[in-house]
Amino acid sequence: MTFTGWLKMANRNVEIICVGNELLIGKTLNTNAHWLAKRITSLGLTVNRITVVGDNLNDISAIIKEAIQRTPCFIITTGGLGPTFDDMTLEGIAKGLGRELEENQEAMDMVRKKYERYVAEGRIDKYEMTPYRKKMAKLPKDAMPLPNPVGTAPGVLINESQVKIIVLPGVPSEMMAIFDESVAPIMRKNSGDLMFFEASLDVKEMPESQLAPLIDEVMRDNPYIYIKSHPQASEKVPHLELHLSTTSIDPKIARQRMSKAIVQISEMIKGKGGKVKPIMS
Amino acid sequence: MTFTGWLKMANRNVEIICVGNELLIGKTLNTNAHWLAKRITSLGLTVNRITVVGDNLNDISAIIKEAIQRTPCFIITTGGLGPTFDDMTLEGIAKGLGRELEENQEAMDMVRKKYERYVAEGRIDKYEMTPYRKKMAKLPKDAMPLPNPVGTAPGVLINESQVKIIVLPGVPSEMMAIFDESVAPIMRKNSGDLMFFEASLDVKEMPESQLAPLIDEVMRDNPYIYIKSHPQASEKVPHLELHLSTTSIDPKIARQRMSKAIVQISEMIKGKGGKVKPIMS
Numbered sequence: 001m002t003f004t005g006w007l008k009m010a011n012r013n014v015e016i017i018c019v020g021n022e023l024l025i026g027k028t029l030n031t032n033a034h035w036l037a038k039r040i041t042s043l044g045l046t047v048n049r050i051t052v053v054g055d056n057l058n059d060i061s062a063i064i065k066e067a068i069q070r071t072p073c074f075i076i077t078t079g080g081l082g083p084t085f086d087d088m089t090l091e092g093i094a095k096g097l098g099r100e101l102e103e104n105q106e107a108m109d110m111v112r113k114k115y116e117r118y119v120a121e122g123r124i125d126k127y128e129m130t131p132y133r134k135k136m137a138k139l140p141k142d143a144m145p146l147p148n149p150v151g152t153a154p155g156v157l158i159n160e161s162q163v164k165i166i167v168l169p170g171v172p173s174e175m176m177a178i179f180d181e182s183v184a185p186i187m188r189k190n191s192g193d194l195m196f197f198e199a200s201l202d203v204k205e206m207p208e209s210q211l212a213p214l215i216d217e218v219m220r221d222n223p224y225i226y227i228k229s230h231p232q233a234s235e236k237v238p239h240l241e242l243h244l245s246t247t248s249i250d251p252k253i254a255r256q257r258m259s260k261a262i263v264q265i266s267e268m269i270k271g272k273g274g275k276v277k278p279i280m281s
Numbered sequence: 282m283t284f285t286g287w288l289k290m291a292n293r294n295v296e297i298i299c300v301g302n303e304l305l306i307g308k309t310l311n312t313n314a315h316w317l318a319k320r321i322t323s324l325g326l327t328v329n330r331i332t333v334v335g336d337n338l339n340d341i342s343a344i345i346k347e348a349i350q351r352t353p354c355f356i357i358t359t360g361g362l363g364p365t366f367d368d369m370t371l372e373g374i375a376k377g378l379g380r381e382l383e384e385n386q387e388a389m390d391m392v393r394k395k396y397e398r399y400v401a402e403g404r405i406d407k408y409e410m411t412p413y414r415k416k417m418a419k420l421p422k423d424a425m426p427l428p429n430p431v432g433t434a435p436g437v438l439i440n441e442s443q444v445k446i447i448v449l450p451g452v453p454s455e456m457m458a459i460f461d462e463s464v465a466p467i468m469r470k471n472s473g474d475l476m477f478f479e480a481s482l483d484v485k486e487m488p489e490s491q492l493a494p495l496i497d498e499v500m501r502d503n504p505y506i507y508i509k510s511h512p513q514a515s516e517k518v519p520h521l522e523l524h525l526s527t528t529s530i531d532p533k534i535a536r537q538r539m540s541k542a543i544v545q546i547s548e549m550i551k552g553k554g555g556k557v558k559p560i561m562s
Contacts, residue, residue: 021509024328025477026319027524028511030311033333038307047305048340052314052331055509059329066347083490084510085497123518124488132493151512152490171512196306207405209364209433212413216366228302228336229365230309231432231452237404243308 012191013072014040016050017063019079019089020170023052032078032175040076043184044191044247048072055080060092068096068163073190075163076183079170081153083132089167090156094140097160107137107145107154114152146182150174155182197254198245199262199278203229206274207238214268215242222261224248241279293326293472294353298344299333300360300370301451313359313456321357324465325472325528329353336361341373349377349444354471356444357464360451362434364413370448371437375421378441388418388426388435395433427463431455436463478535479526480543480559484510487555488519495549496523503542505529522560 016036022028030052037047051067053059060080067075080089094101111134115127127133136153139145146155146166151174156167166183168175203211208229215227224246232239244261248254262278269276297317303309311333318328332348334340341361348356361370375382392415396408408414417434420426427436427447432455437448447464449456484492489512496508505527513520525542529535543559550557 021507022511022524024318024331025322025479025526026315026317026328027479029315030331034307034310036307037305041306047307048335049344050305050311050333054329063330082493082510082512084493085500086509118488130490130494133490136490198306198308207399209411209414209417212363212365213411219366226302228367229363230303231363243303245306 011071011073012045012194013048013070014045014074014076015067015070015072016040016047017067017075017077018050018052018170019055019060019077019092020052021054021086023079024054032170032172035172035176036076036078036179039179039184040074040187041196043187044194044196045074045187055086055088057088057092057095060089061096064093064096064165068160071163073162073164074187075165076168077165078168078175081136081155081167081169083135083153087135090139093158093165093167097140097158099140099142101138102141103134104137104139104143104145107139107156108134110145110147110154111137111152114148146178148174149177149181151177154178157182157186193249194247195249195251195254196245196247197251197258198243199258200244201242201262201266202277202279203240203242203269204275205237206240206269206272208240210272211240211242211269211274214265214272218261218265218268221264222257224257225261227261227265242276292352292354293475294329294351295321295326295355295357296348296351296353297321297328297331298348298356298358299331299451300336300341300358300373301333302335302367304333304360305335313451313453316453316457317357317359317460320460320465321355321468322477324468325475325477326355326468336367336369338369338373338376341370342377345374345377345446349441352444354443354445355468356446358446358448359456362417362436362448362450364416364434368416371420374439374446374448378421378439380421380423382419383422384415385418385420385424385426388420388437389415391426391428391435392418392433395429427459429455430458430462432458435459438463438467474530475528476530476532476535477526477528478532478539479524480539481525482523482543482547483558483560484521484523484550485556486518487521487550487553489521491553492521492523492550492555495546495553499542499546499549502545503538505538506542508542508546523557 080087118124144157155178158165230241266276314331361368399405425438436459439446511522547557
């Protein structure tokens with residue numbers, strides 16, 4: 001049973017969709033996907049797929065349709081929520097779901113209050129509710145805005161049968177703030193208290209091809225532990241990071257299982273002449 | 282006409298597929314996709330989609346089938362080429378394409394020569410061609426191995442009707458070395474000498490919602506120029522990066538077009554009380 005297969009049983013599956021040409025031309029490193037994947041995993045859910053598409057209506061609506069068909073419990077999107085012409089994530093999602101895009105009163109109030117505060121703080125002189133600003137409050141029908149504690153465009157929650165679609169901005173500070181304030185509490189409910197545990201070992205003087213059969217054996221003996229080897233930059237001496245992980249609702253059981261596997265693989269590596277030590281993080 | 286739509290005309294489309302649980306649990310930041318996207322864009326091709334899937338046979342074969350159906354000119358995969366149990370990219374691709382996986386003599390010679398060199402260099406004492414090592418030379422039928430100048434597992438090139446599938450390792454130094462040595466020359470032929478040009482402006486004291494109509498106007502006047510605004514971390518004063526890009530086979534024409542658009546948008550921003558200056562990189 002593979003790591004992914006095992007967690008699939010309870011549908012804790014999550015897909016991340018990042019929207020932005022800047023990611024496809026290699027201008028921007030996708031730290032949003034990395035941050036979200038780490039947080040979602042630590043909340044006990046499983047990220048099965050991450051997709052990056054451009055600021056293009058057809059591409060956004062296509063990936064939403066595809067992801068819905070795989071019926072994850074959550075789809076999280078980032079990017080494309082601002083006021084400019086190429087911010088079209090909500091329009092793309094509405095198209096993908098076959099819903100109308102309509103002015104959402106709650107979202108409009110959120111956007112208006114933001115501009116009132118910007119004026120009060122002297123960040124801008126005055127404001128008008130231009131079409132460019134109203135755009136940030138046009139949501140797919142029956143969507144719910146999520147407050148943005150640090151920026152203007154609200155996040156959005158859409159229920160599509162069993163799938164919760166969560167739409168977040170691309171600016172990292174805004175994406176993280178909305179996630180922590182509004183998304184993490186919803187996800188925690190879905191994870192059923194499952195937690196993710198991990199540990200790493202530093203292995204030297206043993207090539208990956210010699211380590212491979214040892215990993216196979218330890219994973220056979222420890223069915224709840226997933227082990228993956230990560231070769232480090234080429235050196236004269238073979239050098240790898242061995243990453244062990246498991247999920248459990250009980251930290252004590254998780255620690256026992258991890259310890260058993262770590263002791264077993266460490267002794268096997270030493271027995272074959274390799275060097276091994278824990279990596280503290 | 283959008284940026285993506287415009288380049289689609291000549292099928293210079295590329296999809297990147299990254300395989301690895303470490304990306305889905307947020308252990309590893311996907312610098313491979315970023316590096317590839319930048320290099321491929323600079324070679325005059327267009328990355329349309331980046332997908333990350335786990336070390337899972339069904340997920341790998343599914344994404345390969347999906348990507349093939351979108352008929353890009355290239356599919357580039359990274360990760361899952363090593364000797365361990367969860368290195369299954371080639372098996373997943375073979376499954377997705379309905380091809381057999383078979384020992385490739387050329388790949389086997391490449392792997393064997395690597396181990397002979399490791400012994401000669403004193404990195405390992407001796408070697409045997411274990412099943413774990415032979416695995417790196419098992420390729421989908423009619424595939425071609427690409428030499429790996431810095432690691433053990435060769436890259437792979439597979440022709441599937443009009444789509445070239447290029448399979449690269451996940452270790453960044455190996456991925457980059459094979460790309461530069463074997464992949465870039467093939468891609469350059471496909472790009473028809475098209476080049477990518479970009480420039481950035483630093484814009485202050487103008488909120489994105491006020492900039493949005495100016496971008497619309499300048500893009501209408503400059504149909505070959507794509508402009509995207511990137512809000513910077515929240516500050517008291519609004520702060521954005523404005524990224525302008527175009528592609529052309531003629532650097533002189535590209536520079537003229539870029540200059541015209543930069544001058545126009547800069548004057549409009551200043552006229553509305555904003556501050557603008559070029560960002561030198």
